[in-house]
Amino acid sequence: MTWRVRLAVLPLEGMRSPEGDTAAAALAALGFGPPSGMTVGKLYEWTAEGDDAEVVRRQAMAMAEALLANPVSERAEVVDVREVRGAPA
């Protein structure tokens, strides 16, 4: 089966996010009631093969541990694993 995986990598909870602070300040200047605790990270998206979503999810977290996230300063979470129907087997 073919899956589309999305993995988010964000600063650890409670860490200062200067990019988030800058975005929040700019949004406030545009008239949005200033969002609090805004943080900025990365979203990785890719296609994977696997027998079920859980296997694909575990592989995504293993990829985060190996390279995509630095556990000293970041947290990784799988946003979703969606089956791609009609994809070639």
Add this chain to the structure above:
Amino acid sequence: MRATVVVFPGTNCERETAEALAGAGFDTRLAWHEEAAEGADLYVLPGGFAHGDYLRPGAVAARSPALEVVRRAWQGGAHVLGICNGFQILQEAGLLPGALVANVPAGFRSRWVALRPRAARGAFGRAVGGGRLRWPIAHGAGRFFAPEEVRRELWRSGRVLATYEGEDPNGSLDRIAGVVDASGRVAGVMPHPERAVDRRLGGEDGRAFFLRLREALADGGEGDG
């Protein structure tokens, strides 16, 4: 004393680093990362943007074969110094503690900073000396970050190499500008000693650092105590 400066795609401080080392009496060579070999007494990972800083600064270089060469050389007794991006690479490789994250407040800072040596162990502690230093910084992600228990251990075990004095340039926790590892043979500094080797550049505190480093390595890599 043989020094190897490891060059990755995107490294941009290798020439001035090699000049500074040669000026201090090191037999210095530049090594493209795919050609880095064991046999040097000192490996220096210079500043720049290795592999474009993609993913995170240092993340890709840290997982390259060149770092395995550096790791084996270190295990064999060599010393390793990371400057700026090189410091980030050594952390990503797990050779130094903590992470260097985006400056607070946000922004790239390029200016001279004052540093206070913190009597760290080993050759690198001896190299920074005991007096206040002026070295330049040039970075956007130089904020030293590590959990409190890690920082407490760094202070307790004499592994903080230097801290920033005066105006805070990047929001580093405990104002940490450089650290050494548990062996005392791996060091990382965020400011650039190689850019402070001549009065015409604005200062020469970095020249003294490289001279003392060569002396310390010639004495067997020991610090002052």
